[in-house]
Amino acid sequence: xxxxxxxxxxxxxxxxxDNVTPDDYTSATPCAAWxxxxxxxxxxxxxxxxxxxxxxxxxxxxxxxxxxxxAAGDLLxxxxxxxxxxxxxxxxxxxxxxxxxxPFGEMPGGAFLVIATxxxxxxxxxxxxxxxxxxxxxxDLAGRVLSEIKTGLPDGMRGPEGSxxxxxxxxxxxxxxxxxxxxxxxxxxxx
Numbered sequence: 785x786x787x788x789x790x791x792x793x794x795x796x797x798x799x800x801x802d803n804v805t806p807d808d809y810t811s812a813t814p815c816a817a818w819x820x821x822x823x824x825x826x827x828x829x830x831x832x833x834x835x836x837x838x839x840x841x842x843x844x845x846x847x848x849x850x851x852x853x854x855a856a857g858d859l860l861x862x863x864x865x866x867x868x869x870x871x872x873x874x875x876x877x878x879x880x881x882x883x884x885x886x887p888f889g890e891m892p893g894g895a896f897l898v899i900a901t902x903x904x905x906x907x908x909x910x911x912x913x914x915x916x917x918x919x920x921x922x923x924d925l926a927g928r929v930l931s932e933i934k935t936g937l938p939d940g941m942r943g944p945e946g947s948x949x950x951x952x953x954x955x956x957x958x959x960x961x962x963x964x965x966x967x968x969x970x971x972x973x974x975x
Contacts, residue, residue, distance in 0.1 A: 785929075787875045790870070796922055798863060809824070880892065
């Protein structure tokens with residue numbers, strides 16, 4: 785996976801964020817503990833956090849992105865700043881080879897790029913579902929992310945919601961489901 789797929793994922797999710805209004809903020813999402821506001825904040829937090837981690841070689845402590853209510857301000861501007869920083873960080877020569885220390889383990893930047901891209905696409909799917917937008921996201925991108933995450937996601941990174949694990953136990957998508965639904969099911973969403 786290359787930073788180009790992350791750019792695609794960020795653009796796809798930005799289009800979904802652009803259609804969210806404050807009236808949507810209290811709606812439920814496929815992530816049981818989150819409202820649309822929580823999810824939108826998490827998406828923007830991630831866009832900023834990924835780059836900070838890559839630039840520092842470790843998750844920032846304290847994390848300046850955690851707990852920020854991006855939805856109280858210009859959500860898209862904050863997202864765009866994060867996207868620019870994360871894309872630049874992952875595109876820096878050597879970024880994909882160096883080890884990054886994260887709360888859920890150490891890994892090469894290339895593996896973290898797969899997780900970041902997966903996170904952006906999957907939470908885009910969550911946002912689409914929660915706000916009544918089409919969730920049949922880019923088949924090629926979703927299929928590629930699904931293929932990459934299936935080969936690189938250790939079971940130790942899975943756990944029930946609220947456990948602190950970054951991914952939920954795998955579920956099953958209905959037969960013939962599009963790749964975005966298959967990805968969501970693989971990551972524990974009910975499809």
